[in-house]
Amino acid sequence: MHVQITDLEFSYGKASNAVVQNFNLHMNEGEIVSILGESGSGKSTILRLIAGLETPSQGKIGVGKDTYVDDQSGKILPVEKRGLGMVFQDYALFPHMTVGANILYGLNKWKGPARRARLQEMLELINMTEYRKRYPHELSGGQQQRIALARALAPQPPLLLLDEPFSNLDAHLKHRIRDELRETIKYTGTTTIFVTHDQEDAKVLSDRVVLVDKGEVKKTGTPYELLKETTVPQGIGGAQA
Amino acid sequence: MPFLKRPSLAAVGWGSGAVGFVLLLLLPLGFLLYRIVQPPSENWNHIQEYMLLGYTIDTLTLAVSVGVLSIALGTTLAWLISAYTFPFRNTLKWALLMPLAIPPYIGAYAYHGMLNYTGFIQRTLRTTFDIEVSQRYFDIMNIPGAVFIYTIFLYPYVYAITRAFFARQATTLIENARVLGSGPVRTFFRIVLPVSRAAIVGGVTLVMLEVLNDYGLVNYFGIQTFSTAIFQTWYALDDLNSAIRLAGILMGIVLVFLLLEKVFRGRQQYSYTSAKASPLKPQVLEGWKKWTALSFSGVVFLLGFILPIFQLLYWGMLTYEAIFSAEFVSLIRNSTIAAGISSLLVVVFAVIIANFTRVASGWFSTVIARFTVLGYSIPGAVIAVGVISFFLYAETQLQLFYAYAGISTELMLSTSLVMLVFAYVIRFMAVGYNSIESGFEKIGRRYSEASRTLGMGWIKTFFKVDLPMIRAAVFSGFILVFVDILKELPLTLILRPFNFETLATTAYRYASDERIQETAVPSLSIILVSAIAMFVFHILIEKEPN
Structure with missing residues (x-):
């Protein structure tokens, strides 16, 4: 298994209610998994735990040959050593850097010519070569999203994390970008975890859907298996399957 | 098995700087409290x-x-x-x-x-x-x-x-x-x-x-x-x-x-x-x-x-x-040096503390933030007596070191600009801190997190992402503190080195x-x-x- 997450548990401060509990997820390389749940279900926290932005109170996280978290040995790999790619809900493109500098940011350990080649490759991948010298505020929401994806994919991460990447986009734009996103991810073969509250997004984008409620996995299956049923918890937005 | 939870390296790093500064800030105030409980002098009865x-x-x-x-x-x-x-x-x-x-x-x-x-x-x-x-x-x-x-x-x-x-x-x-x-x-x-x-x-x-x-x-x-x-x-x-x-x-x-x-x-x-x-x-x-x-x-x-x-x-x-004479040029130089050094120190400390309170939420960082802004509510004359008592005490403790280092004077720190700069930093810290904290508030934590997931450590993230993004706030903080110090009178009058005149003290002297x-x-x-x-x-x- 490429991604192995076992018995993950997390609570904020000294609060007794666990935000995430007993969370297990195993993924094959190249697989796209959606974590689907309503707001407050703990799905974004799961992503932050995998990224290393929060520390779990218990559990194991391993990706490829690396162990990120192991509660037996007490090992916690710092966030910057994990080498993951993450696309934030609001993209978090550095506003004081150009598109090119944003994409190059994660490639600081690469050699000069390889860096330049990778930048060119990423810009071509997202069809934005002519935007290299633009600043984030000069781009539309959809373009910013593509840059954020390119920035996350550039260092060839073993796992890509997407946190509600369509929430800032208009509905008509979303459909096109969603298809593009799946195409790009599949083209690069990157293993991806995608967090969303929208069933339609989960259906279109993912190979497998994990339904989460109160920080626990309620169901898991292919989008077709899972979303044809009508047992999705109330309050989950998006088009009905 | 809650042992996985522990403070992050970034919180510890920024925290030590913040705690160090707050301790330095509290020392003169502690001295004031200590001296107040000493038996009063004869004059005190008359004053009372x-x-x-x-x-x-x-x-x-x-x-x-x-x-x-x-x-x-x-x-x-x-x-x-x-x-x-x-x-x-x-x-x-x-x-x-x-x-x-x-x-x-x-x-x-x-x-x-x-x-x-x-x-x-x-x-x-x-x-x-x-x-x-x-x-x-x-x-x-x-x-x-x-x-x-x-x-x-x-x-x-x-x-x-x-x-x-x-x-x-x-x-x-x-x-x-x-x-x-x-x-x-x-x-x-x-x-x-x-x-x-x-x-x-x-x-x-x-x-x-x-x-x-x-x-x-x-x-x-x-x-x-x-x-x-x-x-x-x-x-x-x-x-x-x-x-x-x-x-x-x-x-x-x-x-x-x-x-x-x-x-x-x-x-x-x-x-x-x-x-x-x-x-x-x-x-x-x-x-x-x-x-x-x-x-x-x-x-x-x-x-x-x-x-x-x-x-x-x-x-x-x-x-x-x-x-307009050579004396006036030296006034401007003195004012600029005193205000410049102090404002620079204020923004450096303010950045450290504000960053700490940002990365480490909880009661401890709240206490640190409260103490940081305390100085602005303390009148200059009070800070002045606190700082001077502290320095006089510190110098008596430093005598051995002075003798060892071959320094002939008994009072080195308390006759230099150090004491005045120290007092300015305490008094105007809040001005710089508020400006920088609001800068951090505006950018939030998302950009730092993005940088960390892209493989940068917390120090590099700070210099490459955080600092460039809050530079306007740092600059504002610097200028606000600089102007406040330029106008400041009571601290400057009491704590300046001998013959050290600024624009404010000169205006005061002429009026007197x-x-x-x-x-x-x-x-x-x-x-x-x-x-x-x-x-x-x-x-x-x-x-x-x-």
């Missing part, structure tokens, strides 16, 4: 019996009267400018902030000069209109005069904070009141004042703290407040012990004011950050109303800025030849020597720098989208 009541009454009368009048003036002007359109409104919007560029002691020199027997008002009345007036009506060197001076130069604190609140947070409520048929006066008293209570209280607390801190004006007018008493007890009676006791009582008064601020604010917290409301749409005033609004705000601007500036300019023209006209050039230099800084900030803030 004959002087203390007078100090308390004068200090409280000034602070409370100025507070009340500043609320009246500040909120009225803020409401006029925010809710109505009338001729020159856009100019007055920033012009009404300008009195803040004139420190009250300089304002006092100018007004005394204007109103005394040889001043231009009485002279014009005598020579042009042949009118002799009773000096009673023109004597400003008393408590009502001081209240007028403080109010006219300090009301902008209330004006600025309240106006920002009206413009950004009260719009929906005010518009709702209008829709419900509420007239302007009723809206002002029933809606505007109550909802902006927290902002008004915040502003007026700053005004009162400035009054408690001031030394230059009350000394010049011969009013006995705690600030002047601390100086006199220390210098004239050479009794540091009693000065420390007075400082302790003054600190008690400050604490009462701060407590009252909490009570009056209630549960409302004043902040810009949640503001997403559109700005208030001003109504057009017509006829006599528009001229009344213009005259009222125009007169305030005239009294708070134009008149004193003209007076100073006139004096400046009479005296500039005598003042009754060479009032010579105060103009150093005063105008201070005002010019302050005014430019304030104008730039006004432009920056106006341009900000949120």
